[in-house]
Amino acid sequence: MMEAFEMSRRLPPHCIEDVDRHGNPRIYLRIRKKLAGKIRLRGMPWSSEFMVQYQRALAGAIAPR
Numbered sequence: 001m002m003e004a005f006e007m008s009r010r011l012p013p014h015c016i017e018d019v020d021r022h023g024n025p026r027i028y029l030r031i032r033k034k035l036a037g038k039i040r041l042r043g044m045p046w047s048s049e050f051m052v053q054y055q056r057a058l059a060g061a062i063a064p065r
Contacts, residue, residue, distance in 0.1 A: 011045050012054055029057045037064030 011017065014031050016038070027045055028038035039057045043050035056062050 012051075014058075015041065015045070015054070029054065031058075039064050 011027065014029055016028050016030050017025050018028060018038075019025055027041045027050075029041055030038045039062050041050055041053045041057065043053065053062070
């Protein structure tokens with residue numbers, strides 16, 4: 001049972017989860033050799049909205065702040 005829970009929490013490659021100062025989890029794309037910063041990805045990981053942003057960020061269409 002725990003294994004299924006861990007699989008659902010796994011993030012796509014190059015994604016990290018940070019917690020903001022209010023305790024809210026946020027997902028970022030971070031590729032150290034390619035990007036100078038982090039790109040925030042909104043939505044639930046693996047959802048269609050999230051994956052569209054993820055693919056755009058990997059392609060360089062979204063710049064880090």
